[in-house]
Each structure stands twice: as structure tokens, then as C-alpha cells.
Amino acid sequence: MREFMWTRKETHLAHIHNYIECLHWPDDGTSQKDWREQWRSAFVGSKRKAIRDSKELAQEMAHFARDVRKRVGEVLDITRKRQFEPLQQLYKAFKTLLIHDLSEDDFADTYAQTLAYGLFAARAAHPNESFDVAHAPERIPPTNPFLQGLFAQCLGLTKVGGGKIDIEEIGVGRLVELFEGLRPEDTTRILNEFGSQTGDPVIHFYEEFLTEYDKRKKVQRGVFYTPKPVVSYIVRSVHELLQTEFGLEDGLASTDTWADMAARFPKLKIPDEVNSKSAFVQILDPATGTATFLVEVIEVIHRTLTERWKREKVSAQQQQVLWNQYVVKHLLPRLHGYELMMAPYTIAHMKIGLKLRELNFTALQSLGANDRVRVYLTNALEEPDDASGQAQIEQCTPALAREATEVGKIKRGTVFTVVIGNPPYSGISANLSTAMRRSVDPYRFVDGDPIREKSALQFEKNLNDDYVKFFRFAEKQIEKRVGLIGLITNNGYLESATLRGMRNHLLQSFGRRWFLDLHGDADKRERDELDQTDENVFEIKRGVCIALLVRRPKIHLADNELFRQDIRGSSGHKYHWLTTNSILSTRFSAFAAREPNYYFFARNAETEAEYNQAIPMVELYGINSTGFESGRDEILTDFTAMELRSKLVHFATSPKDEIVQRYSVSEAWGKKLFDERATIVAEKDFARHITPFLFGPFDLRYCFYRKDLLKTNSHSAGKHLLAGQNVALMVMRQVSIDGPFTHIGVSKVIPNNRCFYSTKGKISYFPHELLAGDRDLPYSRDRFVGSNFRPQALARIKRLLKPHQSETELSDRAVFDYAYAVFHSPGYRSRYAEFLKTDFPRLPLTGNLELFGALARLGGELVALHLLESPKLDKPITEFIGGRNPEVEKVSWSNNTVWVDKAQTTGFQGVREDVWNFHVGGYQVCEKWLKDRRGRTLSDDDIAHYHKIVVALTETIRIMKEIDEVIDQHGGWPGAFLTGNSAATVPPEASETVDLTSANNEPESPCAAADEPDLFSSVESVGSDELEGAAEELPEVQDEDDAPSYRPISEVPREEVLCAVRKILTAESPLDRDDLLKRLAEEFGYQRLGPKARDLLEDDLKTAVRRGIAKRNSNEYSLIARGINGYNRNWLKDCFVSATGRTWISREDAIRQFARHLGFARTGSAIEDMARSLIKGLLREGRLESDGPNIRRV
Incomplete structure (x- = not known):
């Protein structure tokens, strides 16, 4: 019968009103049979149409499940103080045993989904029979005993504590009616859909349900369907890695034990909690969802075994027997999943059952409770609880207690060696308990040092993204043992500066790592090689990446490897590629992750080492901040001060309803602003808070x-900046957008945090001067307390340019202007493009005063132009055409004119195409400034302002070209700067590492004077056989104080020769062999070489190549890396071990020995920092051992 329930938010009494006439005895001669049908219709409602497919069923289920959820929530609210109420007891049991942070709303959601999917699972178990809800729990497969017990309680068939749940009170009838009305042929048709091999309709069914049921929850929990090609690639790759990396011939199907593995890998330590006879391959999907990954695992295992049995010529009948035995003994016990939401949990069990049935597992009905599918209702991120206090709850809800007990045992006692899946995508985490936040604590450090971020809030947000927590969870299962991970997640961790601790920790935990970046970030607007839009494999905006990470029993030298491949293009292209490839067929490229950020993408090592010698912004400047964010632009900002003042008065004095309507906001929106609105104009001089700010390039607006x-x-x-005539440099730490780097600017007012465009990160600004006192005081030089440059950095810059500079040339403002010019060099932006996207820009230094002065002058011009203070702006180069009071309608460009109307009759004439296309901060300035004013009428001031913008951009283009011309005149990139040959002009004290050592420094071995007559090629011994020929003569005898002290080449320490090789090639590279030998001879006081001396030096050149100091191409030698940071970190580890030896040595001596090994004459700070970091890593890897301050090779 139809039930009529009154709820707080809606009523079904309209149904009674519509059907009340059906209850009247008819006045006409209607037959008794017809009247009975009429009377019955008032109670049973309209006859339902047949459910045609799974989509319709999902929508109907969601509709009725929403009603149940709503009513459960209301009953909980009403009975909150009745602790023995069955529904309250069930809620308490769930919260105590399974999901500790479960709210009443979430419990109501779980309850509704349990009923909906429990009924679905029961109906699907016997599709050809009639359906009776009283026997529904019995129809749920025995592989899910928890759902059987819980379902019976939710249906009011068994007690919860002392009583049963009143299902009429929570409106279950409509949901039951749906499944009772589902005909056998409908059920069969839907199940046949689920068995389709062309996709995964079960997942689509779940997604359809969740979207209809609660789309917000889907987004909140980050639940998104994993396409089958993605799942297939990951599972097949994991299977292959088990075969190739662990020697398991059957891969995922392997039944090898821990004892078998220990025999294969003698250094493998079997975990204490593991029985040596238990299976080594234990599989976990920590965010199981609808078990897509686990089902694919079953598919791969079945295919592997079938192929093996066929090779072994096992009969089809015997294969059936073996498969039935394998499922019970070796498959179900090794397959595990954790799932938090009830609907996917139930579907997961059902899908696994359907897959086993599809693969001809015929013993499904004979399985017992101990043979259950090991997918558990739990939050993977929650630690297991002890069993204390569960006895009373067990009496109340035995099924729940048993599930909690089993989950606890699994979490505490099972050692997983394979972790796979697709964790949630939720930047605003749904898992914020203290324990969960602490789980990512190891990612707060890099090489043992805590990460300190200026934007602590953004750092915490990134670190607490759910996918990061699940990554850490997966890593935790493997890091102290062995195994592998195969996950697809947000790809942000590959390059996010704030997640460098995560990358560093993954490098420590895993020996071999493969990253398949599938890209697809909608905000980045990426294109593929054919210039087509790059699409995501999911229906989300963030790009994704597959990570395959392996930790073998012992990390060997070959184990410390990183590989990456990038796939761009349409989603269809990516699906096809994933379907037809696996890790063995993917053409990965090796790369090195170098400190301090350990980015997971390839970077040019030599260019990076060169770039890293420049000064980082945070070392150049002291105070900086990200731009401000009003959070309520509709109210607190406007184009002009007058408009903003008027709006604030209206906002503060108008009725709330009028405000809501005018500004399209609810009263709940910006509650603080609504509460405080009266105080805005209560202040007598409230307009003093109206302050100009920079909204975008050349776009000055006003904020309260x-x-x-x-x-x-x-x-x-x-x-x-608020105090007066100051200026700030604007940059971005991360730039995530296709296209050239343009994210540099200046401002005299505080900028908005989105003043520049990027899909990640916010604008940062560095004030040039620091001012004392309150911001409201008028600006004066008396308030100036110094520049914002750090004293050490400024002293270093000035020291480089001594002793010929004047006070003006080296003023702090000149340094500011010099930096602005360098950052606008097209050569700088293109040469260091990959580094400018991942951190603040670095400032290359020069020891050339002429170059410094020229760049400072050009930078000063740019600053004046970008602040709109240059006198050149008073001479417009454009003309405005059209009528008066033009309204911005549609912005376009053609024929050197920027049009503001559709008809192209009004606009700015004389705008070159390169000016129209010029970008600042990621924005196309000429277009954006006008587009932001669409619908507004341009005033005379607006038109004049736009004329100035065009002049400023035109001059900027000219000056940027001139900047590169000046740099080219002084050696170009990198020669004009300290990263290049101009280092020769730098005095020794300016150099912090050996890379910058002056070529004019006194060599460590004495040199011959420039006017020295022809010298002996060698004086290694007195014997005449050491002389090259009779023409060689002894040098003239000089006074002892004047004579250089010659040494035979054989007596020169070989490390000293290697240092000379590095020094010579740093000054000039490449050199052919004869020229290099000649320079080496001159370095040690000789103009010619005898045969033995030449042989010795040629052997030294071979050593230099072998040690990685130089590389040889045919007959030419060139330097491999100028500085220590230019080398591959893993290669450096090998070098350090080779240089250290097996005898105890102090760390300081080991570092010096390591530096000489690579030909560095001195151990500057860069070498010391690198070496200490290498020592930490080598100690962790067991390749070095320590005894207090001493170390030695193992």
C-alpha cells in the first residue's frame, strides 16, 4: 500500500488531495471491478513503467534513497536523547567501530545506501525468481557476511540492541516497492549489461546513482570513475614488475611464499608479523570504490593461470577444478580492499562475485563466511582500534562488531606487498583528524631539514590533499619492507614546490620509480604535438599521473633510478595508448631528481647548475608577501574610488533583501561582512580605508x-606600499600555464593575489624600501629605514663591481633596475624557462661594471613605463575613433586597430599586432584590460589610460630587444654573467664555489713568467733520456728569490693535475688534446713536453674522463659540469663511495677528498652542502657506515 509520511521539508498530502475522489462510491453505473481498480489506485499509486536499463534503475534508486536518508536524519534528530533507540544504537556502533568521525548526516547517508544497494544485491543474486523482502538478507552472497547482518538490521528484520528499527518511520516502503516491481527480465537485462566487455557499466551505474543521489558528496569525497584502459595499464604493469623485478614468473597469480622469496633474495628480512609460509603477493586497494582494480587483478590472474595450464596441457575439466581450488585457497585470501562509502562497498562485493561467475568459478554458493571477499567497510587512513569496549556493542550489532574486528586484524597484521588504485581527488580534504594530518609529517622535511614556507596555509592545504595522504598510506605499507605501488593520482606532486618533501621521501623509500604523466589539466590549456587540446582521462580539471614505484629486497646501485613518459592528446588517444601498452612497452626516459626541490621531471643539468649560481629572490630580498584577497570583490572593490564609496553606503544602509538581489549573494555569504556592514560607514572618515590596488597589468582599481x-x-x-611612494617587484613562485614566461612586473600599490594568471600559485611582491611607522602617516624620507635587500646579497653584488664603481652606479635602486632588466631579457626567459615555472626567478650577477650600468639604465626605463610614469607616455601613438561615450561591447583586433564594438566602428587605431599579442603576467594586456570593462562606458580618462598602455607595451618590446643586444655585446648568455666566462674578471673573494674561481688567480703550482725564455719540457730526472732532444737546454740560473720552483711532472700530485684540467676547461671549452696538454704544461711551468711527461698527462686526461670531470668527443675535451650541482645526484653517490675507501676517515676529510676526486681545488659551500647530503643518503642506503664523526665505505 502507498504510505503517506509528513516530513519537515515536504509533504505527500498532495497525493491524498489528488486521489481522494477515488475513494467515493460512484454515482454512475460503474462496474464493481472498475470501481475496485479506481479505489486501489489511491493506495498503490500509478503503475511503474518497466525499468529498461541500469541508468534508469540508478536514478530511481537514488530518488527513493534520498527520501530514506532525509527521514533517517530526522529520526536521529528527534531521538537524540534516547540512547537505547535502535537507530541511535546503530549510529553509535558505526561511529565507535568503523568510522570514528561519522556525523549524523553521514550515517543517514550510509544507512540509505545500505538499504538501496543491499536490496539491489539481493535482487541481483537470484534474478529469475520472485522477490520477497523478508528473505532479502539470505539472498546476499555468503562472500559478504557483514552486509547480510547489517542489511537485516536496517530492514528491521533483526534487533539492534533491545528493539528493531521501524522501517515505516523512515520510509523504506518505496525503495522495497521498486525492487519488488523489478521483473526478472529487467533484472537479467541489467546484469547482462554488467557483464559487458566493452566497458564497465557497474561503475557507470554507481556514478549515475551518486550524481543523482548527491553530486556534492561525489565531489567532496573525490569519487570519479576510473576508465578501464587506465586500470588495465596499471594492473598489467604491476603484474610485469612482479615478474621482472621480483622474479615471480606468475606475477600477480604467484603463490610463492615469503620463505621462497627469502631463498631467492638472501638479504630479504621476513617481517616479524609474517608467517614465512604465507603468500608473498598480498594485494590492497585502499580506496576500492566499485572494485574496478580488484576485478582487473582477477582477470589478469585468471588469464595468466589459463595460459600456464594450456602450456602444461592441462585438460579443460581439470582446469575448472584447479580454478575453483585456486580461488578459495589463493585468490580470495590475497585480495583486499578498503572502502568508506556503503554503495560502492556493496557494488564491489557484487562485481567481484559477478566476475568470478563470468570466469566460470562454479563454487560460489558453497563458499562460507571464512571465504569472504576481503573488501571492508572502513577508512583506510584511520588507524586500527583495539578491541576494548566492543563487547557491549557486539551484542547490539554483531555484524558490525565482526567487521570491525576483522578490519583491525587486517590493518595490524597483514603485510601488503602490492598497493594499487585510484585514491580520492579532494583538495579540500575530507580526512582532517589529527592522526590523518600527522600521517604526512614525513613530507614536511627535505633531507632531514623542516620545510619552511612563506604561505603556510597553502603548504598545509597541498600537504593535506587526500591523494597525498593516500600516497603516504601506500608508501607506509612498503617503505620498511619490500613491494610495489601502482597508483593514478593528481599529478601536482611532480612539480609542486611545496611537495618537495613528498618527492624527497619517495626517493628514499623506493629504488626504482616510473611516472607516466597523462596531463589533462584544463586550466593549463596544454596542447599536444599536433596543437590539439590536451584532454583528461577523467572528467576532472586537474591533470593526472600514473606512478609505479618498486622497493626490492636490497637497493643496489642500479635500483636508484627515475623514469618518466608524457602522454598528451585527446582522451580517446590516451585510452587507446593505455590499452595497447604496459610498462615494458612504454618508452620511458631516465632523469635525475636533484636537490633542493627534487622535481620529478627532466631538467638540463648543465643549465640548471648554471642557473643555480644566480641569487634566489628570497636571498636577495627580505620581506615579501603574496597579494591580498578580498574574498568579497562584489562589495569591497570597484573601478573608481567614487563608485566604491557609493556602493559601500548602499550596502550598509539598504535592506538585506535588496542587497541579496542586487549583488547576487545570500545572507549567509560573507556572514562577517553582513554582520559588520553597519560599521563600514559608521566611522566618520570611513573613506580613508579606500585604497588603490593593482587588479591586473596596468589595471588600477580601488578596495575597502x-x-x-x-x-x-x-x-x-x-x-x-600603502604608506607612500614606494615600488615593489612582482613575481610568481610557480607558473603553470603553456607559453613563454611573462610573470614579472612592478607596482606602487598593493597587488591583488591574481594580478598575474596561473593555474597554481599566487603573485608575490617584494617592496624595494622599508618604511617605519603607521601606514597612515604621510610619506617622507624620514620614514625610510633602508632597502629591502638582504645585506649579504647586496654586499656580494657591490663587491663584484669594485673598485671602479661610483656611488650612483651602485645605488640600491640601480640594483633593483638591473634585476628588472635581466628578468625582461628574452634570452634569460627562454634559456631558463623550465626553472622559472617552478620557483622564484634567480638573478644572475656580473662583474662587468659597463654591463651592469647599461642594464640598470634599461631596467629603469622599463620600471618608469610599467608604473606609467615615463614622459614617453605623454606622446600617444594611437588614435581613438568612433562616437562619444563608447561602451565596450566586443573586443577584437584587425588592421592595426583594437575594436570595442561588434560593428568595428569604434576603437583604438595604430596598435601593432605584436603589441596586441603582448603578454604580461600571463595576460594579453590590450585585450584583457578592455574585456574586464565589457558593458562599461569608457571615460576620457579610460581612453587616455589605454593610449598610455599601448605606448608602454610598444616601448617594452623595443627595450627588451635592446637588453639582449647589450648582453650579447658583453659575451651573451651565459658568458656575460658569472655563470659564464666573465667569471675570469671576478676577484677570488667573490666566488663561493670552485666553479667561479678566477682564471687570473695565482695557480696552486708556480707558473713561468710571461717573458720566460724557452723552458725545459721536463726535469723529472737528471738523465738525458728524459730530455725531448738535443735542442732543449737548461733554463738560465736565476737568483733564488726570483726563480720559479719547477717540479717534475711525475712529482706533481695527480689530484692537482685533475684540478688544473678542470680549471683550464672552465676558462675555455672545448679544447683539442694537443692544446689541452700544452695548457697543462704551461700550468706547471713548461712550454714543451717530453715523451714520459706527455704520457703521464695523457693518463691524467683519461682519469679526468673516467671520473666525470671532462668528456671526450673525438679529439676534443670539454667540461661536463661547471659546478657540483650540475651532476646527477645518483652518479655523485657512486663517486663519493669510490673516493672514500674502506678505512675510517673524518667527514670533513672525506668531503675534501671527494672534491679533489672531481677536480675541485676548493670545497666551497655548494660542495660541502652536496657532500653532506650525499653522506646522509648513503648512510640510509647502507653504502656507508659511521662511527661518530668518522665514516667509511661498506
């Missing part, structure tokens, strides 16, 4: 800058 009303106020740095 009262700190307590802003989302972020950026006041620590902003106060130095």
Missing part, C-alpha cells in the same frame, strides 16, 4: 582595505 574584512590582507609587506 580594512584588515578585519579582507580574506587575506597581505599587510606585512603591503604596509610598505
